[in-house]
Amino acid sequence: xxxxxxxxxxxxxxxxxxxxxxxxxxxxxxxxxxxxxxxxxxxxxxxxxxxxxxxxxxxxxxxxxxxxxxxxxxxxxxxxxxxxxxxxxxxxxxxxxxxxxxxxxxxxxxxxxxxxxxxxxxxxxxxxxxxxxxxxxxxxxxxxxxxxxxxxxxxxxxxxxxxxxxxxxxxxxxxxxxxxxxxxxxxxxxxxxxxxxxxxxxxxxxxxxxxxxxxxxxxxxxxxxxxxxxxxxxxxxxxxxxxxxxxxxxxxxxxxxxxxxxxxxxxxxxxxxxxxxxxxxxxxxxxxxxxxxxxxxxxxxxxxxxxxxxxxxxxxxxxxxxxxxxxxxxxxxxxxxxxxxxxxxxxxxxxxxxxxxxxxxxxxxxxxxxxxxxxxxxxxxxxxxxxxxxxxxxxxxxxxxxxxxxxxxxxxxxxxxxxxxxxxxxxxxxxxxxxxxxxxxxxxxxxxxxxxxxxxxxxxxxxxxxxxxxxxxxxxxxxxxxxxxxxxxxxxxxxxxxxxxxxx
Amino acid sequence: xxxxxxxxxxxxxxxxxxxxxxxxxxxxxxxxxxxxxxxxxxxxxxxxxxxxxxxxxxxxxxxxxxxxxxxxxxxxxxxxxxxxxxxxxxxxxxxxxxxxxxxxxxxxxxxxxxxxxxxxxxxxxxxxxxxxxxxxxxxxxxxxxxxxxxxxxxxxxxxxxxxxxxxxxxxxxxxxxxxxxxxxxxxxxxxxxxxxxxxxxxxxxxxxxxxxxxxxxxxxxxxxxxxxxxxxxxxxxxxxxxxxxxxxxxx
Numbered sequence: 001x002x003x004x005x006x007x008x009x010x011x012x013x014x015x016x017x018x019x020x021x022x023x024x025x026x027x028x029x030x031x032x033x034x035x036x037x038x039x040x041x042x043x044x045x046x047x048x049x050x051x052x053x054x055x056x057x058x059x060x061x062x063x064x065x066x067x068x069x070x071x072x073x074x075x076x077x078x079x080x081x082x083x084x085x086x087x088x089x090x091x092x093x094x095x096x097x098x099x100x101x102x103x104x105x106x107x108x109x110x111x112x113x114x115x116x117x118x119x120x121x122x123x124x125x126x127x128x129x130x131x132x133x134x135x136x137x138x139x140x141x142x143x144x145x146x147x148x149x150x151x152x153x154x155x156x157x158x159x160x161x162x163x164x165x166x167x168x169x170x171x172x173x174x175x176x177x178x179x180x181x182x183x184x185x186x187x188x189x190x191x192x193x194x195x196x197x198x199x200x201x202x203x204x205x206x207x208x209x210x211x212x213x214x215x216x217x218x219x220x221x222x223x224x225x226x227x228x229x230x231x232x233x234x235x236x237x238x239x240x241x242x243x244x245x246x247x248x249x250x251x252x253x254x255x256x257x258x259x260x261x262x263x264x265x266x267x268x269x270x271x272x273x274x275x276x277x278x279x280x281x282x283x284x285x286x287x288x289x290x291x292x293x294x295x296x297x298x299x300x301x302x303x304x305x306x307x308x309x310x311x312x313x314x315x316x317x318x319x320x321x322x323x324x325x326x327x328x329x330x331x332x333x334x335x336x337x338x339x340x341x342x343x344x345x346x347x348x349x350x351x352x353x354x355x356x357x358x359x360x361x362x363x364x365x366x367x368x369x370x371x372x373x374x375x376x377x378x379x380x381x382x383x384x385x386x387x388x389x390x391x392x393x394x395x396x397x398x399x400x401x402x403x404x405x406x407x408x409x410x411x412x413x414x415x416x417x418x419x420x421x422x423x424x425x426x427x428x429x430x431x432x433x434x435x436x437x438x439x440x441x442x443x444x445x446x447x448x449x450x451x452x453x454x455x456x457x458x459x460x461x462x463x464x465x466x467x468x469x470x471x472x473x474x475x476x477x478x479x480x481x482x483x484x485x486x487x488x489x490x491x492x493x494x495x496x497x498x499x500x501x502x503x504x
Numbered sequence: 505x506x507x508x509x510x511x512x513x514x515x516x517x518x519x520x521x522x523x524x525x526x527x528x529x530x531x532x533x534x535x536x537x538x539x540x541x542x543x544x545x546x547x548x549x550x551x552x553x554x555x556x557x558x559x560x561x562x563x564x565x566x567x568x569x570x571x572x573x574x575x576x577x578x579x580x581x582x583x584x585x586x587x588x589x590x591x592x593x594x595x596x597x598x599x600x601x602x603x604x605x606x607x608x609x610x611x612x613x614x615x616x617x618x619x620x621x622x623x624x625x626x627x628x629x630x631x632x633x634x635x636x637x638x639x640x641x642x643x644x645x646x647x648x649x650x651x652x653x654x655x656x657x658x659x660x661x662x663x664x665x666x667x668x669x670x671x672x673x674x675x676x677x678x679x680x681x682x683x684x685x686x687x688x689x690x691x692x693x694x695x696x697x698x699x700x701x702x703x704x705x706x707x708x709x710x711x712x713x714x715x716x717x718x719x720x721x722x723x724x725x726x727x728x729x730x731x732x733x734x735x736x737x738x739x740x741x742x743x744x745x746x747x748x749x750x751x752x753x754x755x
Contacts, residue, residue, distance in 0.1 A: 032693050042696075342679045346696040384690060386683025386697070387552060389650035403591075409554030425555040432513060432544040433561035435569075442517050457729055467691030471698070472726030475518065482511045482520035486527070486539050494524075498531035 013107065014370035015315035020108035020138040022369035024353015027380035031351040041177045045348050048176045049339045055285025056336060072274045073397040077330035080265055081320060087232040087265050094235025098297025100307040107314045108138035115140060115224065115257055116147045118308050122255050124222045130239055130246040131155035132226025133171060133333055134259045134312055136355040152216050154245040156209050163190035169349035171335040172283050177348050180205060213245060223249035227260045229275060233268045236296040240279060240289045247293045256304035261312050263329040275332060278396040282334035315368030324404045325367040330397045331360050337391035337401060343384055353377050359391035359401045366408060374416045382408035442481050452476035505576040506536045512585045513545035519718040522739035526581045526619055529632060529745040543569040548588035551596065553685045560600045563593050567608040577626060578616040581741045583648030583717050586618040591651060618648060619741055620657040620716060631664035635748040639669040641710035645717040646679050658716055658740055665743060671708045682723035698727045705735060712738040
């Protein structure tokens with residue numbers, strides 16, 4: 001009898017390796033090492049995050065029902081995740097009924113091929129783009145480039161990143177790591193027909209970008225967008241933005257292609273009321289964003305006459321099948337967690353190696369793309385947090401990011417426990433399982449007194465503890481542990497004295 | 505009240521003064537302080553590093569050590585260990601333990617308090633009669649601040665201390681960068697966070713940086729001694745237990 005060995009089906013599939021931007025080339029600590037050394041980046045990011053932080057606190061503080069809004073947002077998204085298939089079917093039917101064409105993409109590879117095919121059908125070799133995380137995630141621009149199609153980002157910050165041959169460092173403010181003199185340099189080097197006397201005044205820089213983009217808006221027949229929300233009830237899509245460039249893309253071209261992660265759905269039009277309060281306040285610290293654009297299918301002789309919607313999975317079904325992943329999918333990409341995160345503040349977004357940086361990225365990225373063994377850079381992401389909890393407080397839909405990170409760490413260890421660390425943890429567990437064993441271990445810790453010597457502190461230890469002593473001392477362990485003092489005559493005398501004082 | 509003292513593994517081994525101070529303070533306030541000798545560690549390090557099954561024996565040991573029904577409250581001079589007892593023990597117990605353990609965890613969760621919570625919420629004291637003639641700045645550790653929501657309680661207690669010069673710490677609610685094994689796994693990022701914390705402490709010209717968590721103080725203090733800064737760390741309990749002796753010095 002022939003034995004047939006079939007590969008076990010990995011269902012639901014994670015986002016594929018080698019396509020898109022959900023996996024960096026280095027572990028978080030290695031990537032952070034480079035970023036931490038960049039003092040300009042540290043300063044730019046610190047200034048920007050502190051400014052947005054203050055603004056957010058101000059505008060959320062002025063709403064008396066902010067906490068209830070957060071609860072509503074969380075409840076709506078939880079409901080969406082619990083009945084996602086049903087809502088997606090309803091959504092597809094509504095989009096189709098209004099003249100849109102719906103495509104389903106299992107992953108980044110499929111989505112890129114679908115979009116490239118649609119652009120080719122139009123005959124255009126150029127597309128203009130609305131700022132979109134989904135297309136960043138799948139690496140659409142790079143794919144289009146390989147097909148001979150040039151994609152132009154129209155969001156000012158995305159344009160800066162694109163012209164700078166760089167990758168975004170933030171979900172909302174992709175060029176957060178750049179300052180205006182760096183931007184001037186990029187424009188001078190990369191923008192055709194730019195005034196060689198361009199100064200670094202923000203208004204001058206914006207004017208240069210406007211001249212560059214206006215021409216694109218007027219001449220490019222195809223636009224590609226993502227979406228902030230897709231409304232199941234009506235088939236409506238919506239984008240919130242600050243500059244209005246998105247609206248130009250959504251109205252001027254003949255063909256509009258939208259790539260939407262399947263978790264972006266909300267059930268009804270009325271639900272927008274909650275999210276249009278939560279999102280701008282959390283992301284830019286504004287009461288309302290300047291432009292909110294919504295479109296439903298096609299309208300004859302008004303706006304794009306051909307509308308395609310690509311519904312992207314790319315690991316979302318896999319995330320949905322997992323308790324942690326399901327909660328992480330509630331994310332509305334406001335980036336409030338990035339702006340309050342002390343780790344993000346020091347390392348910036350590039351250290352995470354993913355389109356989704358910061359605390360939510362550390363949860364979402366390994367969920368979408370998986371953690372394949374201890375050498376996978378994504379395996380280091382759940383540990384890229386001090387678990388300080390600022391992200392949970394800031395999240396407009398109350399995603400308990402620290403708890404999710406702790407659970408992901410658990411999953412990581414279950415999949416691939418680290419050799420010496422696992423042994424040390426096991427040893428510590430045994431040593432602390434009873435006071436008898438613990439007392440023996442404390443005696444060993446007392447040896448630290450020998451290492452400390454007369455200096456009274458320990459300043460050098462072997463790896464992995466050298467990570468600590470590279471920058472920090474450890475105090476000399478005390479002569480007596482607490483329990484030794486408690487059990488001593490001196491300890492009992494002091495307690496007796498304290499008892500007398502209580503009765504005085 | 506009959507109050508059981510949970511020294512915590514790091515408090516017992518490395519920072520006995522903070523634990524001693526807690527014991528003496530509560531005794532002076534007229535309470536019976538007991539030290540269940542079977543206690544060791546809350547298991548936070550195991551859970552936070554991903555080794556949940558290894559935390560089970562520690563959770564079991566905690567409930568065995570403090571399960572005595574005559575105990576009215578358990579006091580812990582550490583916000584993060586209380587966070588672990590409140591938020592992590594039930595995860596570990598429900599996943600790897602027995603239904604009986606889950607019940608014991610629930611019972612103990614309800615009567616385990618961080619020191620400032622016990623003093624202000626349970627015992628109703630804000631002025632413990634302490635005397636501390638020093639310039640002090642207070643760092644609210646992340647777990648006290650966000651997991652326990654102790655809020656103003658430690659500051660209420662500090663403000664009542666006689667002769668203290670309490671100065672506000674800029675960016676107080678930013679993490680110091682400790683984060684348990686984070687300080688080892690991401691040592692450079694942790695150090696960058698510590699550098700900013702120390703800069704803010706230095707700006708206050710305080711003689712002492714105070715907090716309610718020895719582990720965070722070990723991190724901050726470890727950075728400050730390396731820099732020969734001359735600012736020391738002190739646990740909240742040590743300040744609150746400090747009184748004027750007959751010679752006029754603090755004891």
